[in-house]
Amino acid sequence: MKKKEEYVATIGLEVHVQLKTRTKMFCGCAVEFGAEPNTNVCPVCLGLPGSLPVMNEEALRLTALAGLMFGCEIGPVCKFDRKNYFYPDMPKNYQISQYDMPFCLGGEVPLHTLAYPKDAQKAIANPGKKVRLVRIHLEEDVAKSFHLENASGIDFNRAGTPLLEIVSRPDIETPEEAFAYLTVLQQVMVYGGVSDADMEKGQMRCDVNVSVRRVGDEGLGTKVELKNLNSISGVRRALAYEIRRQIEVLCGGGRLEQETRRWDDAQGETVLMRTKESAHDYRYFPDPDLMPVKTERFVAEARGRMPELPWAKRERFVKQYGVSEYDAGVLADDLALAAYFERAAAGSKKPKAVANWLLNDVLSALSSAGKGIGDCPVSPEGLLELVDTIESGVISGRQGKEVFAEMFATGKRASQIIEEKGLKQLSDVGALEVLCEQVIRDNPGPVADYRAGKAAAINFLKGQVMKLSKGKANPSVVSEILEKKLAG
Amino acid sequence: MEIVNLTLYELRQKIRDGELSVCEVLEALGERIAATDSTVGAYLDYNIERALSEARNVDLSLPLGGLPIAIKDNINVKGELCTCASKILTGYRAPYDATAIARLKSAGAIPFGRLNMDEFAMGSSTENSAYQLTRNPWDPSRIPGGSSGGSAASVAARSAFAALGSDTGGSIRQPAAHCGCVGLKPSYGRVSRYGLVAFASSLDQIGPLARSVRDCALLLSVIAGHDPADSTSLDAPVPDYTANLREDLRGIRLGIPKEYFSEGIDSHVRSCIETALQHCKELGAEIVEISLPHTPYAISTYYIIAPAEASANLARFDGVRYGYRTANPADISELYFNTRAEGFGSEVKRRIILGTYVLSSGYYDAYYLRAQKVRTLIRRDFEQAFQSVDAIVCPTSPEPAFPIGERTSDPLKMYLSDIFTISANLAGICAISVPCGFAQINGKKLPVGLQFLCNFLEEQKLLSIANAYEVTTPWSRQSPPI
Ligand SMILES: [Zn+2]
Numbered sequence: 001m002k003k004k005e006e007y008v009a010t011i012g013l014e015v016h017v018q019l020k021t022r023t024k025m026f027c028g029c030a031v032e033f034g035a036e037p038n039t040n041v042c043p044v045c046l047g048l049p050g051s052l053p054v055m056n057e058e059a060l061r062l063t064a065l066a067g068l069m070f071g072c073e074i075g076p077v078c079k080f081d082r083k084n085y086f087y088p089d090m091p092k093n094y095q096i097s098q099y100d101m102p103f104c105l106g107g108e109v110p111l112h113t114l115a116y117p118k119d120a121q122k123a124i125a126n127p128g129k130k131v132r133l134v135r136i137h138l139e140e141d142v143a144k145s146f147h148l149e150n151a152s153g154i155d156f157n158r159a160g161t162p163l164l165e166i167v168s169r170p171d172i173e174t175p176e177e178a179f180a181y182l183t184v185l186q187q188v189m190v191y192g193g194v195s196d197a198d199m200e201k202g203q204m205r206c207d208v209n210v211s212v213r214r215v216g217d218e219g220l221g222t223k224v225e226l227k228n229l230n231s232i233s234g235v236r237r238a239l240a241y242e243i244r245r246q247i248e249v250l251c252g253g254g255r256l257e258q259e260t261r262r263w264d265d266a267q268g269e270t271v272l273m274r275t276k277e278s279a280h281d282y283r284y285f286p287d288p289d290l291m292p293v294k295t296e297r298f299v300a301e302a303r304g305r306m307p308e309l310p311w312a313k314r315e316r317f318v319k320q321y322g323v324s325e326y327d328a329g330v331l332a333d334d335l336a337l338a339a340y341f342e343r344a345a346a347g348s349k350k351p352k353a354v355a356n357w358l359l360n361d362v363l364s365a366l367s368s369a370g371k372g373i374g375d376c377p378v379s380p381e382g383l384l385e386l387v388d389t390i391e392s393g394v395i396s397g398r399q400g401k402e403v404f405a406e407m408f409a410t411g412k413r414a415s416q417i418i419e420e421k422g423l424k425q426l427s428d429v430g431a432l433e434v435l436c437e438q439v440i441r442d443n444p445g446p447v448a449d450y451r452a453g454k455a456a457a458i459n460f461l462k463g464q465v466m467k468l469s470k471g472k473a474n475p476s477v478v479s480e481i482l483e484k485k486l487a488g
Numbered sequence: 489m490e491i492v493n494l495t496l497y498e499l500r501q502k503i504r505d506g507e508l509s510v511c512e513v514l515e516a517l518g519e520r521i522a523a524t525d526s527t528v529g530a531y532l533d534y535n536i537e538r539a540l541s542e543a544r545n546v547d548l549s550l551p552l553g554g555l556p557i558a559i560k561d562n563i564n565v566k567g568e569l570c571t572c573a574s575k576i577l578t579g580y581r582a583p584y585d586a587t588a589i590a591r592l593k594s595a596g597a598i599p600f601g602r603l604n605m606d607e608f609a610m611g612s613s614t615e616n617s618a619y620q621l622t623r624n625p626w627d628p629s630r631i632p633g634g635s636s637g638g639s640a641a642s643v644a645a646r647s648a649f650a651a652l653g654s655d656t657g658g659s660i661r662q663p664a665a666h667c668g669c670v671g672l673k674p675s676y677g678r679v680s681r682y683g684l685v686a687f688a689s690s691l692d693q694i695g696p697l698a699r700s701v702r703d704c705a706l707l708l709s710v711i712a713g714h715d716p717a718d719s720t721s722l723d724a725p726v727p728d729y730t731a732n733l734r735e736d737l738r739g740i741r742l743g744i745p746k747e748y749f750s751e752g753i754d755s756h757v758r759s760c761i762e763t764a765l766q767h768c769k770e771l772g773a774e775i776v777e778i779s780l781p782h783t784p785y786a787i788s789t790y791y792i793i794a795p796a797e798a799s800a801n802l803a804r805f806d807g808v809r810y811g812y813r814t815a816n817p818a819d820i821s822e823l824y825f826n827t828r829a830e831g832f833g834s835e836v837k838r839r840i841i842l843g844t845y846v847l848s849s850g851y852y853d854a855y856y857l858r859a860q861k862v863r864t865l866i867r868r869d870f871e872q873a874f875q876s877v878d879a880i881v882c883p884t885s886p887e888p889a890f891p892i893g894e895r896t897s898d899p900l901k902m903y904l905s906d907i908f909t910i911s912a913n914l915a916g917i918c919a920i921s922v923p924c925g926f927a928q929i930n931g932k933k934l935p936v937g938l939q940f941l942c943n944f945l946e947e948q949k950l951l952s953i954a955n956a957y958e959v960t961t962p963w964s965r966q967s968p969p970i
Contacts, residue, residue, distance in 0.1 A: 043584055048583065048810070049570065049577070049686075049804070049805075050582075050682065051683075052681060052718050054719055084799075084800055084847070086806065092803065092804045093806060154808075283799075283800075283848060283849070285796060285797075285856060288797055289686075289719060289720065291719055
């Protein structure tokens with residue numbers, strides 16, 4: 001009997017990402033999620049006789065951009081091939097894809113701490129790991145089949161949507177790394193405006209290959225393919241289950257079959273779909289309807305659209321705004337949040353305080369309201385004003401919380417709320433001196449105590465000034481005045 | 489002179505001059521079809537009534553105003569059936585116009601009938617139609633050639649003034665030669681393929697068949713040009729091909745490929761060609777021998793590349809979305825297998841299997857990849873040749889039309905009838921067949937075709953040279969006995 005600890009997993013991911021183009025890959029039909037079935041179709045994407053594909057140049061640009069973002073190699077020419085197989089969701093019974101001259105080769109995906117699942121961030125086995133890519137190529141998506149009671153239906157709206165296929169090397173070793181890999185992929189796609197990469201909408205889909213082998217063994221173990229993975233956390237769960245299952249089979253002296261298994265998220269297990277089929281011969285050949293593509297122009301145009309990538313943004317936030325590495329990570333994780341932060345922080349003398357307010361008060365208010373940063377009722381400029389008002393002592397931190405709650409509920413500006421509620425701190429030295437003098441006159445006992453060396457007695461006097469000012473007095477100014485007067 | 493004997497050009501002139509009305513023309517045409525087509529079988533269907541109603545609104549000042557044009561059944565004409573003479577497209581109606589059709593229509597032409605062909609343009613005799621036989625108007629016991637057999641037969645039989653066909657390996661030129669009309673295969677990319685049901689995408693071209701070179705020039709001027717819907721169409725200016733057509737060949741160098749005249753040419757054809765070459769000399773041409781050394785590989789190269797592309801192009805005919813579907817399939821595989829087994833004819837199946845085989849892993853390099861390399865060599869042969877000659881001249885077909893049924897069981901022999909036409913498709917250059925005499929066989933006159941080939945995009949030169957030959961010989965003006 002072998003021990004579980006002696007095994008490591010090898011995981012390879014093949015991720016499909018729908019490009020965020022207005023129209024399909026080879027025709028002018030709209031790319032639209034949730035339209036009535038078979039409404040965004042034409043002779044080309046239905047594969048009707050006589051129709052011909054015409055390249056969507058925006059898809060080429062976005063593919064180049066994806067390649068640049070992951071540091072891929074992009075050759076001077078790429079070409080498109082026909083991948084032949086029969087399936088009802090394939091209008092032509094071949095898919096236009098890229099075989100031996102893909103758009104992008106190589107590249108890597110850097111995994112960072114915050115991309116890992118929260119509960120795994122404390123114990124990352126391989127911090128700073130980079131997952132290498134085999135290739136990124138461009139192809140057309142297929143239609144979507146529906147299985148009704150006595151028939152099947154096909155919706156061709158999705159057919160012909162530009163699709164990236166991103167193939168990783170088998171560098172991933174744990175479900176958590178797979179989670180982090182997918183999170184970073186998704187993040188970068190959104191950063192570049194390449195895709196919305198929403199797994200629930202099918203804009204990002206992934207196939208997983210996983211095998212286990214004994215530590216020290218040279219060759220890889222028997223590969224199992226997992227299907228029906230509909231969320232990043234689902235991929236993690238499926239892999240955790242599958243790796244455990246494979247190790248248990250091997251520990252029990254069993255053998256693994258090369259097979260395809262379906263993840264059942266509700267049951268939390270993988271179920272056998274089919275065992276190894278005879279390898280499919282796709283009979284790839286260059287598509288004679290499409291000319292090979294010279295990539296130079298698209299790469300140049302993509303270069304002009306290169307966004308600041310998440311890892312660069314994190315680094316800059318630490319340097320430019322003095323926020324902690326952790327906070328920079330959280331801010332940069334979400335492009336909209338990062339943009340919000342920058343708008344608020346840019347005009348602030350205390351960007352760190354802005355970050356604190358954003359990451360604590362704003363995010364928690366949003367989450368209890370069930371809102372995203374995109375529909376936050378407090379604008380970045382509004383938050384900046386609030387934080388500045390607190391930092392300059394116009395209102396206290398405690399008052400700030402009250403003002404923020406009001407801002408969030410009503411959308412009013414901080415200054416307006418402070419005005420309406422009369423919250424403004426009294427910092428005028430002349431006015432405060434009058435109050436302090438009155439308190440000193442009225443409380444000879446504590447004054448004597450203080451002067452006798454009981455330093456804490458000043459707090460009582462301070463409290464009296466605050467009371468007189470109805471809480472508006474600026475406490476630090478009051479302390480200063482009292483100390484001066486009592487000393488004198 | 490009978491209306492139906494007019495060329496398209498003459499017809500246009502008479503309509504413009506008010507000597508003839510479009511109605512008279514259409515009625516005469518309808519009568520001619522009714523009189524001949526039960527024998528010839530060129531038309532799958534036609535509609536003179538609708539043509540008449542369309543003619544009422546047509547602008548006669550347009551380049552083809554009111555001229556009826558018949559269309560090969562593999563070109564989409566919106567609202568019409570488009571079956572490629574295959575059972576698998578039974579009842580399929582085109583939901584859009586092919587670009588060539590849209591251009592014809594906007595030039596005032598009236599597409600009015602669908603012409604028979606070899607199923608999916610695979611064949612050289614039109615015997616592979618799932619629907620009917622088409623007979624040669626000069627001898628109804630013989631084939632009209634193929635695959636655009638209906639196009640050539642209708643033009644020759646005077647049951648069409650002109651027609652569109654498609655040429656993948658000679659499918660316009662070979663039937664034009666067999667039926668005694670003029671057939672032009674434009675350079676690859678000159679005419680948009682959008683709406684032409686694909687057989688072999690890298691070889692297919694739409695082109696005209698007519699009774700004169702000038703008519704072909706007129707039609708080409710309309711249908712040629714860049715089309716954003718076809719990525720392989722060329723963005724090159726379209727001249728008026730009917731302008732400056734010459735009537736002599738002074739200063740023209742014609743090349744005769746020695747590989748084409750070695751053997752296997754029918755003696756009647758050989759003597760017609762020799763006379764034609766003599767005539768070209770008399771017109772002022774200089775005739776030189778040239779070499780196209782890779783000629784022997786053209787047929788095998790073609791029969792790898794074309795079926796490979798076809799095997800993918802024809803995969804979409806599966807009974808799932810349109811066309812023929814087998815009855816009561818048990819599951820999706822049976823739907824595929826039975827639909828395709830029942831829907832395709834045997835020649836189409838033969839080529840799909842051939843194409844599937846040459847693309848299979850383990851065979852791809854030996855067949856498809858090698859064929860592509862040879863194709864490049866064939867293209868270079870022509871580039872080389874055109875450095876020293878203006879045009880290449882040779883027979884269109886090694887023999888006159890053969891009897892119906894003679895080769896249906898011998899596909900290899902059938903394939904060899906494309907020996908002189910296939911190279912132009914592989915090289916992407918333009919070529920034309922013009923009538924050059926008759927072979928007298930069993931008391932019947934069988935037309936022989938002379939082929940001119942010019943370099944890529946040199947249609948103007950090609951048409952001019954062919955015109956000089958055509959207008960100074962009597963052959964294109966002969967009517968078949970039917
Ligand atoms: Zn479409």
